[in-house]
Amino acid sequence: MTTTIPATNPIPAANPGLASSALPNLGCSTAPVLRERGQREVFCGLTGIIWLHRKVQDAFFLVVGSRTCAHLLQSAAGVMVFAEPRFGTAIIEERDLAGMADCNEELDRVVDRLLTRRPDIRLLFLVGSCPSEVIKLDLSRAASRLSVKHAGQTKVLNYSGSGIETTFTEGEDACLAALVPELPADQAAEPVLMIVGTLPDVVEDQFVRLFAEMGIATVHALPARRSDAMPPVGPNTRFLLAQPFLGETARALEDRGAVRLDALFPFGAEGTTNWLHAAAQAFGIDEMHFRRVIAPGRERAKRAIEHSRARLEGKRVTFLPDSQLEVPLARFLSNELGMHPVEVGTPYLHRRHLAQELALLPAGTLISEGQDVDLQLDRVRAARPDLTVCGLGLANPLEAEGLTTKWAIELVFSPIHGFDQAGDLAELFARPLRRRDVLRV
């Protein structure tokens, strides 16, 4: 079923779903971007640990940082948790800074204690933080030292989730990028598909089933669910990004010869169709067969989305910068639910990976990158959108001002990708509006 395609093959042009072929409408492709540089009300990259540790079940994430880092993780984790989680913080103390203790020796001691307590851990990430970056603690050297020390039991890698270098989801990007050089070389003679980005297992399984039905039998996922099952990579790897925030990971994969398949991100019926189609084309799947395979899911998605249409159609929505999912989600809301994006703010705009998405945003949408939160809130108050998608620190204050909000973090913690989650995704946006309408208090 699969055929080899050369790595240099031009990537198929923008193709929003199947219904309409590529159109000359450029949407927001060339729209000017408002770049702001002020207070950024966003999480740092450490937050990604919350979902990464759930995905890779034999990995432990050890933040080398301050009490603030530990407090952030516990606050962002929603509430406090029952059991001993697979993340923790090695808190740098005064004596480490004053040189009374050697940071590296201290770190070795902490890791020894941790691995004694948790012999089930096969992969340990040392996660850099703002303080560890500022004092220039070399975690990559520490990781290689500790990898040797614990060889045979635990592999030790490092990445930075620091707020001075990463914003929220960029932490996952940094983590996956750190995994890429460790991946085994793929010797396959034929192209192999890889899905890149943390997805809930149930969603990943749905995609794998669809690909199998199409005839793409082997589908790798990065990250895998266990550290010893991380996928191989090589010049025959064709990868689909499942998340729009994986710029570094994509580059690292490309450095190893892998080829990115350009597509919309798999949100909604159209986004998911386009994403699956990119793989189908790359693997030479017969077009009719492809349509037959996806038809039931696509129809289910459309039906499920329809439930929220009445609530959302014609409503105005603003996204404040949070997870970098903003552009694809605004595209979904605008194209499939008839919402009008007012401002789409994103912490970082990856133009190349979002090229197709931007082309499908209605012309006139204000795209902003970075943040000056007070100025941005002034714009929200002036525009008074029907729905504002924002972080947890801002939601209740905006509600108190009479603006309906949706917490952005739920979009990161909930299964929203693919056909069978499209209805849930629409519902996430519709629910705050429905609630506003039903309440009589």
Add this chain to the structure above:
Amino acid sequence: MQLTVWTYEGPPHVGAMRIATAMEGVHYVLHAPQGDTYADLLFTMIERRAKRPPVTYTTFQARDLGKDTAELFQKAVRDAYARFAPQAMLVGASCTAELIQDDPAGLIEAMALPIPVVPLELPSYQRKENWGAAETFYHLVRKMCGGQTARVRQDSDAPRANLLGPTALGFRHRDDVIEITRLLESLGVAINVTAPLGATPADLARLGDADFNICLYPEIADTACRWLERHFGQKTVRTVPIGHGATREFVAEVAALAGVDPAGVLATSNMPWWSRSVDSTYLTGKRVFIFGDATHAIAAARVARDELGFEVAGLGCYNREFARDLREAAQIYGVEPLITDDYLEVEAAIQALQPELVLGTQMERHIAKRLRIPCAVISAPVHVQDFPARYSPQMGFEGANVLFDTWVHPLVMGLEEHLLTMFRDDFEFSDSAGASHLGHGAPGHAPGHAPGLAPVAQPELVLAVAEGAADAGGSAPVEEPSGWSAEAEKELQKIPFFVRGKARRNTERYAAEQGIAAITLATLYDAKAHYAR
């Protein structure tokens, strides 16, 4: 370096935020990277505040480090001053900015703002949240009261007191303030200023108008109260009115300082009768483990022993600043003081002591849930559940009522205990039906259920999914029952489920101590006799 899984306290700048957010007219400019803005959600989500905390973060990035982070700080101060027009400003650095040594104090001094400015030095790598709050409040008080003199009281004036210590994100501070204000008013004592909660900087400048201070939360207000004693010669009421007895003592102490008659307000709690009434007999000698901030833990120990008839089996606190007070209290109850901020140590202590009730923080609630021990929350760190919509103070006479209800309800009620024993062979009272008070249809089996029993759904997992972020996999393994004779095992099943787990553990511990390999019927009853009280 300290390996930390969960923390009881945030960094000291979060303490400063609790002061700034509690007050009106104060703005805090915090030199900090972008991730530190998470702290806003503590106030807007956990406490459901309708306003953003009055905090501007500079949110510097790596690329700024080589350039001018100091200019970034000054710009943030300028913008915040122009936008929020505060009466007073706090400035400081979070852990990362402390390392880059931009000197916010010097920078803001150079800006010569026309309002009082308090530069905060809160060493993030040594100190924690409560200390940061106390230090911030103290410096603000000092700044605002510096040039003021104490008011000379006229004979015709009603006595006046300041109520000091309540903050944003405090455990029931909102309701405690209402309760204590009512109590003082009924005594004929006027509140001069309540601070920091709801106060402006101008209010702080009037602290000297009061005749005395009430140190409601020593963790926050003690440092400021000591300074006010020296500066204005104001006396401090130090009894913390948590529990019926402590509230009576508090009233007596206030009345003595204010020169008023306390008689009229001394008996307004239901707690004494509720506790003496016969249904409460079953509370006698229940072993309770207490952990929290020192003030709440010490107060809880007194209520537990003297007002509910419990036995204090363990007592501890996470804030070392008040370790001495806690050690003294532990001595009174004849227990080892547990002073630690390591959650795993607390868990180990609870596991070893096997109390019948845990009074703790949200951390201990999770530990207790896992060990299937009833638990009530008595102290910060706070959780969204600790901000109930209803009025629910911990302090004063109404607070004593609340303590009775919230500590007793997790336990199996007295009458219910007998009924369960009597009817436990009826299908409606079958073991797997569990106790209704545990809610969620959680089955009542203690950990380590007998191998012969049908496995029940893991309540931890159900709850883990519900709370969305749990990892049920990592908990300490529950000891497998070993060496039980069939006869002893069968007898164990006759013991009501809510004490069966304890009976099993006690018997196994007894067997281990006595070097008995096979647990027989006799061992079971020997152990029962051994642990009888």
